[in-house]
Amino acid sequence: MSTLPQKESRASTACPGPASTQDLGSSCDNGPERECSRKPDQKLYAVGDASAIFSSGSSYLSSRGSIIKWFWDSAQEGYRTYHMDKYDEDKNPSGIINLGTSENKLCFDLLSRRLSQSDMLQIEPSLLQYADWRGHQFLREELAKFLSFYCKSPAPLKPENVVVLNGSTSLFSALATVLCEAGEAFLIPTPYYGAITEHVYVYGKVRLVYVYLDSKVTGPDTRPFQLTVEKLEIALQGAHSEGVKVKGLILINPQNPLGDIYSPGELQEYLEFAKRHKLHVVMDEVYMLSVFEESAAYSSVLGLERLPDPQRTHVMWSTSKDFGMSGVRFGTLYTENQDVAVAVATLCCYHGLSGLVQYQLAQLLRDHDWINQVYLPENHARLKAAHTYVSKELRALRIPFLNRGAGFFIWADLRKYLSKGTFEEEMLLWRRFLDNKVLLSSGKAFECIEPGWFRFIFADNAHQLRLGMQRVRQVLEGKSQVAEDPPSSQTQEPSSQPR
Amino acid sequence: MSTLPQKESRASTACPGPASTQDLGSSCDNGPERECSRKPDQKLYAVGDASAIFSSGSSYLSSRGSIIKWFWDSAQEGYRTYHMDKYDEDKNPSGIINLGTSENKLCFDLLSRRLSQSDMLQIEPSLLQYADWRGHQFLREELAKFLSFYCKSPAPLKPENVVVLNGSTSLFSALATVLCEAGEAFLIPTPYYGAITEHVYVYGKVRLVYVYLDSKVTGPDTRPFQLTVEKLEIALQGAHSEGVKVKGLILINPQNPLGDIYSPGELQEYLEFAKRHKLHVVMDEVYMLSVFEESAAYSSVLGLERLPDPQRTHVMWSTSKDFGMSGVRFGTLYTENQDVAVAVATLCCYHGLSGLVQYQLAQLLRDHDWINQVYLPENHARLKAAHTYVSKELRALRIPFLNRGAGFFIWADLRKYLSKGTFEEEMLLWRRFLDNKVLLSSGKAFECIEPGWFRFIFADNAHQLRLGMQRVRQVLEGKSQVAEDPPSSQTQEPSSQPR
Structure with missing residues (x-):
């Protein structure tokens, strides 16, 4: 297979250092x-290198099929x-x-009561038939309103910038495919939700360049595993020096697994870094409504007064985490870039979700009183x-x-x-x-x-x-x-x- | 992009022949x-060559992203x-x-009445949570029973051979990816439902080798656009001679757009041809319950007494056509090959459907009285x-x-x-x-x-x-x-x- 990533350059066992005491930051x-x-x-x-882990094949499968099965x-x-x-x-x-x-x-208990209400079961011809692959208009309108409200956007968000898919896993796959060639890469700070490796690789053959963060609080860091522009720059230049073309940056906010929330100032810095290098930014905000500590102030990038590079900023949200419904398979993309929106929408014939579920989601998300x-x-x-x-x-x-x-x-x-x-x-x-x-x-x-x-x-x-x-x-x-x-x-x- | 198919070898304008009269067969x-x-x-x-049609690009998209947008x-x-x-x-x-x-x-009217019944709205924790990517066990059991009955299988079909996806479009994409390398091909008789070109190419970069059928009834043909093993052999050898590796054969039965139904004898011949050449057979049977003429006897391959090569025979069905619900996004794979089932199931995290819909489908498909x-x-x-x-x-x-x-x-x-x-x-x-x-x-x-x-x-x-x-x-x-x-x-x- 010609599109396999190069061999991983990181040793699998690192940091066998001596015991001592370490400050993990004020919190x-x-x-x-x-x-x-x-x-x-x-x-x-x-x-x-998502493929380096793979060993055995099947005589019935292609080599990529065997990797997928692995x-x-x-x-x-x-x-x-x-x-x-x-x-x-x-x-x-x-x-x-x-x-x-x-x-x-x-x-x-809360979800069951709400989803069992009579407004949830609606059967209309349009819900049973082929629909706009971007998602039904009524749902995209509802999502634009929902995100405007909960992301505190300075101006109302627009339905035409919304694409509906069956989960953010699919959205990672679709974005990787339409933004990168096979073998190109996204930057991602580690530790990160590891399945992204699979999501960008399996169909898209896109790699990740890890920006290693560690628990030591040094230099300008104010907390463990802190992401800084300097670390992003080092990783980007390093990847370039190895001949790897980086097309974008993936950020998870609130971060999984750290639980970190990026401040508006930090977000602005990361986005400016991306703009300088013409990198797309994929903002995974699937935990945005799961900020349970009142003192922890969350800012969506959609709430920033000004996006440095709106045509390269793509936001994903889903009900899997914030509404505890990972089995419902719903995710959404918000992007001002119509080329990206249309390309992802084209892939939605492989990532579509039922009209019946789209109706239920619209009912749920418009019920701000209940929410x-x-x-x-x-x-x-x-x-x-x-x-x-x-x-x-x-x-x-x-x-x-x-x-x-x-x-x-x-x-x-x-x-x-x-x-x-x-x-x-x-x-x-x-x-x-x-x-x-x-x-x-x-x-x-x-x-x-x-x-x-x-x-x-x-x-x-x-x-x-x-x-x-x-x-x-x-x-x-x-x-x-x-x-x-x-x-x-x-x-x-x-x-x-x-x- | 290294994985693009070769340039199409067929002229786009063919058959500028003189006018005359032609018999289109007895029916x-x-x-x-x-x-x-x-x-x-x-x-x-x-x-x-799915890519040959493409012309303009976008500065924000990868080359494949531009093709997808096209x-x-x-x-x-x-x-x-x-x-x-x-x-x-x-x-x-x-x-x-x-x-x-x-x-x-x-x-x-019929569907609306059935889908609005109270047994359709069920909210259980397991339906809202991550589930087996092959599909919920209750649905796979129901599908095994359903297909056993309607395909008249000689022995009961097994739930472990069933994989559930969000539509047969996704299944084409998944099968192409796990069975073929990029650039390899499936044979397909033409005319055929043209979107398959896109479905096997967009993610899988798999090509189609057209087996041209025409309206002239010649030689052993008994009807226009008749598929014969001889025509399959010619296309297969032709593709090989052009250096194209063919991995499988796609058959649509009942055929779209012809409406043809393959007889058990014909099916057996096509399957034997595939076995001789170690080709996978993807059987698209999405119209199997839409045979409205009583005299037209339909046979599913799952109803054959013996499959020549069961490990390479993969059947797809969906509710989109037979139950008029293309907007519900449901398709299923039946294959005895567990490598293929597992590889496709792995891709189901990009092609999954809501647990709520899986429940509704199981309710519908188990209601044989209503059906x-x-x-x-x-x-x-x-x-x-x-x-x-x-x-x-x-x-x-x-x-x-x-x-x-x-x-x-x-x-x-x-x-x-x-x-x-x-x-x-x-x-x-x-x-x-x-x-x-x-x-x-x-x-x-x-x-x-x-x-x-x-x-x-x-x-x-x-x-x-x-x-x-x-x-x-x-x-x-x-x-x-x-x-x-x-x-x-x-x-x-x-x-x-x-x-």
Whole structure:
């Protein structure tokens, strides 16, 4: 296959530095930890290679078909185990608790009541027939109003800039394909929601250039894993020097897995950087309404007074996270660039969603009373309570973590549990959690450069959280009933997990 | 872009032969017509080139992004006109009647009643959350039962062989990608539903090798446009001789646009041919329940006693045609090959459909009483009545056509209206229809080798059919109010129309 990315240039095991103490920033809870000392030749970026991980083929599939199948097989490693042995309070109380998949399971009662109302089931000929691939006009109008309101846009957003798809996974695939040639790349700060690697590669054959952030607060940084324009510049120049053409920058805000929220000033800097280099900016804002801490002020790029390069700024949002409906498969693109909107819309015949669902979404999103008075306040209160509980548990274990007020996750520093500080150890720890019936996501799945970080999902009900954290504690305190060193045949690394 | 197909080897204007009379087979209505005499060097196949049609780019898009956008722009030529000036009995009685898009608009009343029943709106946590990308187990079980029953499979079909997607467009894209490398090809007999060109190319960069069928009944043929193994062999060897690697064969049964139904014997021959050459067979059976003529016996490949090469036989079905719900975006793959099923399922994170819709589909498809006693009998009766009406109109105009008992379309021979028998004339005629407010699909959109064929969709209500056929008659009798030669700036060819 001529379009495969080049071999990855980053070593898979990094940062085996000596133990010491490290400050994780003002909003981070402290505890005993090790510093990840950086060697002088430590790379600050890397060109990813989604295909390098792949090994075996099938005689019935094309080479790319085999790579695609590999993504399934590898993702299944943790999830197959989980799905075969899912926790159920009554039927399988010793089953696996999932603190790995980023879903909000706290508000099903609210959603169920709203979605069951009689205004939701509407059957009209136009909903059953072929429609505009950009999405039904009524939904695009509703989305323009919705985003204008919740993103606090300085002027009303326009329906003609809205494209509707079946999820933001599809949107990553479509944008990668229409913005980049095969083999070209997007910059992305790490750690990041790792499935993006797959989404831009599988159909688009687009690579990611990692902008490595780490937990050390140095130079102008004010917090761990801080993104700066300097780091972006270094990665961009580095990629160019390796002959990799970078076409854009992917930013996630609020950030997954860090929970960081970029300030308007930071956003402006990143966008100016992109404009200087004529880079597209793909802004993933799928957690924008999941900011549960009142003191955490969120700014959408759509709310900025002036976009530096509106023709190259493309915003994605979805109901998967903010409305806890990842199974409904809805995502949307907002872009002023009509070439991009039309090209993505053309791909929507592969990423379309049912007219019936488009109708339901329009009904839901136009109900600002319910959203503002019922759903968001209750959702935020529940997220906050769940976050408080898991934070307390982590503090009790003296585990440092980033204490943010957005998203469904806590980015926690388990480096003190790795004796040598390698990704092999991180993976063994991940497996010990799984063997003790709790599924987590380890830092490697987010291309974190420091081994030992884990993402804890807290947007689940209190009982499951309690049980999950109990099992985590058992493993970390060495009290779990499972072997510390599982057979090497089981040591495949988790990846490609749903976010 | 390194993966572009080679330049198309077929001339765009073919068959400028002298006028004569031609028999279109026993089931074809006769009338004055011209024979398309084939020159000795007339090609029997061609390697398609989806990119050759493309001209201009956008500075914001990749080269493939520009090609993708081109598909939109070109498809919009007829459809933009149509959508801006859609016929409405009350609001826009002089608007355009659409006899071009293959949709069944005859049964909305039945569907609306069934889909509005209270069993259709079910909200469960599992429907709102991430699910198995192959589709919910309950739907795959229902589909296995449904296909076993309606395809008359000799043994029960299995849920593990079922993959659920958002439409058969997506399935073409996914199968092309996992079965072929970029630049490889599928064989396809022409005329065929032309959008397949786009579906296998846009993401997959897979080409089509056309197996040209024509209206002349020669040699062992018993009907016009008859597919034989000999023609398949010639095209396959021809493609190989041009260095094009063919990986599979696409068959549409019932055929779109011909309405032909392959007999079990024919199917067996095509499948044996494919097995001999280790070709995958993609069987598009999306019209399998739209056989409205009782004498027309339909056989699904899933009903064959024995599949020659089950690991390379992949069947697609959808509710878009048979249940008149193209806007619901549902398609399914049935394959015994687990490598293919898993690879396609991996791509389903870009082609997934809402859990809520999966639930509704399962409710609908399990209701065999309604399907057998209400929906299918009434649907078939209405299709037959509409077909009878359009047939009568065509006979009155002495237009020959293929008189089949399946699908929503009549393949009609308007060659007598082309004085020179060129595709330019065909396109001008298409435009005269559009200018007289009736949208049709011309043969070029189906890669028909003979200029002058048109597809008439009849699955619409009586009033619109009457008006549409009246407008067709006006054009053909030279009584329309529009100019015969529109300005050359408007002569872009229609393509990429929804089927």
